[in-house]
Amino acid sequence: MPRKPRIEIPGFYHIINRGVEQRAVFKENGDYEYFLEQLSNLSKNFNIAIHNYCLMNNHYHLLIETREENLSKFMRQLNGIYAIYFNKKYKRSGHLWQGRFKSWYVTDEAYLYTLILYIEQNPLKAKIVKNLIDYPYSSCHYFLDQDTPLFLKDSWIVKNYKDDKEAIKVFLNSIVDTSVLQELKTASSLIEAPNIDKKPNEEKLRKILSKSKDIKERNKLIVECYAQGYSQHMMAKILGLNQATVNRVIKRNSDK
Numbered sequence: 350m351p352r353k354p355r356i357e358i359p360g361f362y363h364i365i366n367r368g369v370e371q372r373a374v375f376k377e378n379g380d381y382e383y384f385l386e387q388l389s390n391l392s393k394n395f396n397i398a399i400h401n402y403c404l405m406n407n408h409y410h411l412l413i414e415t416r417e418e419n420l421s422k423f424m425r426q427l428n429g430i431y432a433i434y435f436n437k438k439y440k441r442s443g444h445l446w447q448g449r450f451k452s453w454y455v456t457d458e459a460y461l462y463t464l465i466l467y468i469e470q471n472p473l474k475a476k477i478v479k480n481l482i483d484y485p486y487s488s489c490h491y492f493l494d495q496d497t498p499l500f501l502k503d504s505w506i507v508k509n510y511k512d513d514k515e516a517i518k519v520f521l522n523s524i525v526d527t528s529v530l531q532e533l534k535t536a537s538s539l540i541e542a543p544n545i546d547k548k549p550n551e552e553k554l555r556k557i558l559s560k561s562k563d564i565k566e567r568n569k570l571i572v573e574c575y576a577q578g579y580s581q582h583m584m585a586k587i588l589g590l591n592q593a594t595v596n597r598v599i600k601r602n603s604d605k
Contacts, residue, residue, distance in 0.1 A: 357418040361400070361455035363464050366428060367408040367447040374435065374445060375406050381486045384409070387430050389500035395423040398503040401464075403471045403487040410468045412455075414503075424450050456582050456592040465505065466525045481521055492517050554579050555587050571595060572602045 368374040375381050381404050388411075392399050398414040415423070432445040455461050472484035481489045491497050492506050493514055501507060510517045557574060561567035571584055581599070585592040 357415075357420055358454070359415050359417060361412065361414050361461060362420060363453045363455060363468075364411040364413060364424065364450055365408060365452075366424075366450040369444050369447045371407050371447070373406045374408070374431075375404055375486070376439070380435065380438075383434055384431050387427055389498065391423060391427050391430075392500050395419050395426075397423055399488075399500050400504040400506070401468045401488045403468050403484075403489075405471060405475065405486075410471060412464060412468055420452065424452075454582070457585065459591060461505070463525060466521065466523055469521050470525060489521060492521070551583060551587070554583060558584065558587055568598045568602050571598050575599050 375384065384404060385402075388399065388402065391397075392413070396416050397419075398416075399411070400414060401410075401412040403410045413423075428446055428450065435445055436442060455464060469481060469487055469489040472478045472487065473481060478484045481487075482493045484490065488501055488504070488506075491501055492504075492510075497504075497507055506517060506520075510520070554574060558567070558570055561570050567588070571588075574584060575581065581592050581595045584590075585595045588595070
């Protein structure tokens with residue numbers, strides 16, 4: 350079965366990549382530092398904003414924002430450069446990463462907030478540290494304790510909280526509702542309908558959806574528009590709904 354083409358539209362993406370057979374891809378401090386150095390350099394070259402990251406010993410999480418349709422090129426460079434470095438250093442050969450990286454398009458602010466917390470709290474969940482600030486290989490300790498490096502200057506936290514360390518601490522220690530995260534992630538994976546055009550006509554969709562007089566008719570139009578190739582993301586944006594809500598409407602009404 351051919352691989353599903355990746356979404357390349359500009360916006361926020363949650364990226365995960367794991368070591369092959371879940372083996373360690375970061376073994377010592379120098380490995381983490383080299384990866385972050387490449388992340389910093391390449392984000393500048395590809396005009397990509399880094400919002401959050403967390404490097405665990407056998408996988409990593411990134412929250413990035415693309416401004417061009419270059420996600421795959423950026424990730425291919427990042428993973429490729431690091432794999433060459435790692436294999437040479439540890440005198441190994443073969444694949445370092447477990448297949449292609451996984452990516453989810455971040456569809457709304459609810460997903461974004463929950464995702465930031467999920468990424469930064471990975472070391473807590475794994476019981477590696479008791480306090481977020483104690484983990485050296487995530488963006489959290491920069492936001493809470495140290496001067497923010499250049500490649501994090503455009504991050505969501507810096508833009509919204511500036512240097513208010515106490516407010517950042519409260520936010521990053523908020524409770525993550527993993528059930529909500531999973532629901533939002535599922536919805537985001539369906540951002541594109543099967544036959545979606547690369548640049549669908551948003552104004553045309555807006556006119557179609559404006560015809561609904563009540564919720565029942567609105568839901569019927571959502572299903573019809575989805576079948577025509579309009580994305581859940583665009584419909585949610587026009588209707589002022591969470592994409593998870595649009596996803597539920599489609600599931601409930603598709604077979605009626």
